[in-house]
Amino acid sequence: MIQTEALQIIQTVAHFGSFTTAAKHLHKVPSAISYTVRKVEEQLGVQLFIRDSRRVELTPAGLHFVENARRILDDLTLLSTSTCQIATGVESDIYIVLDNIINQGAIIPLITAFGEKFPDTHLHISTEVYIGCWDALFHNRCQLAIGAPVTIPNEVENHPALEWKTMGPLDWKLVMAPDHPLASRDHETEITPDELSQYTTIVVEDSARVLHRGGDDLAHYGHRLVMPSFRQALACTAEGLGICMAPSHFADHMLRDGTLVSRRAPALDYNQKCLMAWNKENMGAALRWCLQWLGNKRELSKQWLTCRPGMAHIDIS
Numbered sequence: 001m002i003q004t005e006a007l008q009i010i011q012t013v014a015h016f017g018s019f020t021t022a023a024k025h026l027h028k029v030p031s032a033i034s035y036t037v038r039k040v041e042e043q044l045g046v047q048l049f050i051r052d053s054r055r056v057e058l059t060p061a062g063l064h065f066v067e068n069a070r071r072i073l074d075d076l077t078l079l080s081t082s083t084c085q086i087a088t089g090v091e092s093d094i095y096i097v098l099d100n101i102i103n104q105g106a107i108i109p110l111i112t113a114f115g116e117k118f119p120d121t122h123l124h125i126s127t128e129v130y131i132g133c134w135d136a137l138f139h140n141r142c143q144l145a146i147g148a149p150v151t152i153p154n155e156v157e158n159h160p161a162l163e164w165k166t167m168g169p170l171d172w173k174l175v176m177a178p179d180h181p182l183a184s185r186d187h188e189t190e191i192t193p194d195e196l197s198q199y200t201t202i203v204v205e206d207s208a209r210v211l212h213r214g215g216d217d218l219a220h221y222g223h224r225l226v227m228p229s230f231r232q233a234l235a236c237t238a239e240g241l242g243i244c245m246a247p248s249h250f251a252d253h254m255l256r257d258g259t260l261v262s263r264r265a266p267a268l269d270y271n272q273k274c275l276m277a278w279n280k281e282n283m284g285a286a287l288r289w290c291l292q293w294l295g296n297k298r299e300l301s302k303q304w305l306t307c308r309p310g311m312a313h314i315d316i317s
Contacts, residue, residue, distance in 0.1 A: 002040055002043065004073070004076065005036075006036050006039070006040050007069040007072060007073055008026075008073065009022065009026065009028075009033055009036045009037065010036075010037060010040060010048065010062075010065065010066060010069060011066055011069055011070060011073065012025055012026055013033060013037060013049065013056060014049075014058055014062070014066045015209055017055050017056050017057065018055065018056060019033045019034050019037075019056060037049065044065075046059075046061045047059050047061070047062070048061060048062035048065055048066075049062055070139065070209075070210075074139055074140040074141065077093075077095075077140060077141075078140055080092060080093065081093050081143075081282075082282055089284060089285055090118060090120070090121060090284050090285045090286050091121055091143075091284040091285075091286045091287060092120075092121060092122065093121065093122045093123075093124060094114075094118075094121055094122070094123050094124065094143060094144070094286050094287060094290065095124045095126070095141065095142040095143055095144070096123070096124065096125050096126075096142060096143070096144045096145075096146065096290070097126055097127065097128050097132075097133055097136045097137070097141070097142040097144070097145045097146070098125065098126070098127050098128075098146050098147060099127070099128060099129065099130070099132075099133045099145065099146065099147030099148055099149070099274065100127055100128070100129045100130075100147075100204060100229050100230055101147050101149075101170070101230065101247055101274060102146060102147035102167075102274070102304040102305065103249065103303065103304050103305070103306070104127070106303045106304050107125060107146075110290070110293060110294070111123060111125070113293060114286075114289075114290070114293075117286075117289060118285075118286050118289070121286050124142075126141075126142070127207075127229075128145075128207045128208075129204055129205060129206050129207040129228070129229075130149050130151075130204075130206040130207070130208070130213070130214045130215075131149065131151070131153060131206050131207075131208040131211050131212070131213055131214045132206060132207030132208045132209070133145040133147065133148040133149065133277070134148055134149075134152065134153055134156045134208070134211060134277070135207075135208040135209055135210055135211045137156070137162060137277055137278075137279060138153070138155060138156050138159060138162070138210075138211065139209075139210060140279070143278060143279050143283075143287050144276070144277070144278045144279075144287060144290055144291075145276070145277045145278070146167075146276050146294075146304065147167065147274050147275075147276070147304065148164065148274060148275045148276070148277045149214065149271050149274055149275070150166075150271045150272070150273050150274060150275055151214055151271060152164075152275075153211050153212065155211065156211075161279050161280055161281035162277060162278070162279055162280070163277065163278060163280050164275040164276060164277035164278070165275065165276055165297070166273050166274075166275055166276075166297055167273070167274050167275060167276050167297065167300040167301060167304060167305060168273060168274075168297055168298075168300060168301025168305050169272060169273050169301070169305075170247055170248075170270070170271055170272055170273055170274060170305065171247065171248040171249075172245050172246065172247060172248065172265075172268075172270045173245070173246060173247075173248050173251050173252075173255070173262045173265075174191065174243060174244075174245055174262060174263055174264070174265035175234070175237055175243065175244055175245075175246055175251050175254070175255070175260040175261065175262050176237060176240075176242075176243045176244070176260065176261060176262075176263070177237060177238055177239065177240040177259075177260065177261075178258065178260070178261050179240060180199075180240055180243065180261075181199070182195065182199065182243060182263055183261045183263065185263050187263065187264070188264065189264065190264040190265070190266055191263055191264060191265060191266060192266060193221060193266050196218070196221035196222055196243070196266070197221045197222050198222065199222050199223075199242060199243055200222055200223045200224070200225050200241060200242030200243070201218045201219060201221050201222040201223070201224055201225070201242055201243055201244070202218075202224075202225045202227060202233045202236050202237055202241065202242040202243065202244040203215075203216035203218050203219040203224055203225070203226055203227070203233070203244075203245075204216055204226075204227055204228070204229060204230055204233055205226045205227070205228060216245070217245070217268040217269045217270060218243075218244070218245045218268060222242075222243075223242075225241060225242050230246055230247065230250050231250070233246065234246055234250060234251065234254060234260070237260060238254065238259045238260055245265065245268060245270060247305075248307065249305055249306055249307040250307075252307040253307060274305070276294065276300060278291060
């Protein structure tokens with residue numbers, strides 16, 4: 001029988017297209033990942049991946065396996081949670097996804113308070129980027145998503161079990177190192193799309209696995225440098241490796257200390273607010289408590305979308 005862990009490993013390899021990256025993500029050595037995949041292939045008598053020196057790709061049989069494995073894992077998670085909830089009224093596990101756009105350090109007080117209120121419920125915190133939040137919520141990889149984009153996929157918008165509310169506005173800044181060529185431009189003069197195209201643009205990659213990915217509008221210009229988080233994107237920007245569009249609550253402290261400078265950007269398409277979203281189906285006491293603890297729009301904006309000392313530096317991804 002194929003073990004649950006093997007399904008998770010194969011799904012992760014398929015997602016990243018790399019044994020090495022999957023191993024890092026799962027905190028395992030690459031040889032353990034390769035061994036697990038090989039044993040499943042031997043057990044099934046089919047090849048799941050095409051391996052070459054640069055990338056790992058799914059075979060048609062592998063694609064079929066991964067699509068069905070994803071549903072099995074989602075069903076197992078739901079089965080575990082719902083069974084415990086029926087017995088006690090409290091979920092056995094709560095899965096929370098944080099979008100990369102929010103102050104991830106703000107989760108620490110919630111974790112502390114949650115542990116005191118529900119000591120027997122396991123809390124799982126993970127991160128996603130952009131449509132990756134909706135992907136996780138839609139496919140039952142989480143019950144609560146904090147910082148989901150206001151761009152809502154059609155599949156999600158029509159789902160009767162999913163609800164959301166606004167967390168507050170987002171402000172964006174085009175930033176660069178003080179010695180970047182574009183930093184010499186006048187503060188009041190808007191940088192043109194043609195000028196953007198002459199330089200490296202540092203963007204953050206959407207983490208959606210199944211739903212159609214969105215994109216960073218700056219990626220349409222220049223030579224792209226793709227990073228997994230805004231913290232790492234801003235670190236590269238500060239080193240003069242390119243220019244970046246970043247939320248003000250991440251960039252402002254770097255602008256104040258002179259690590260970065262900001263210039264007027266052309267009309268780029270960026271979300272002007274973000275959402276908190278949850279699955280109301282089979283909601284138990286723990287998720288209901290989380291929603292109450294997180295509070296209203298004003299409290300959400302203050303905690304998650306405002307420049308706060310120390311919070312912008314914390315990255316749990």
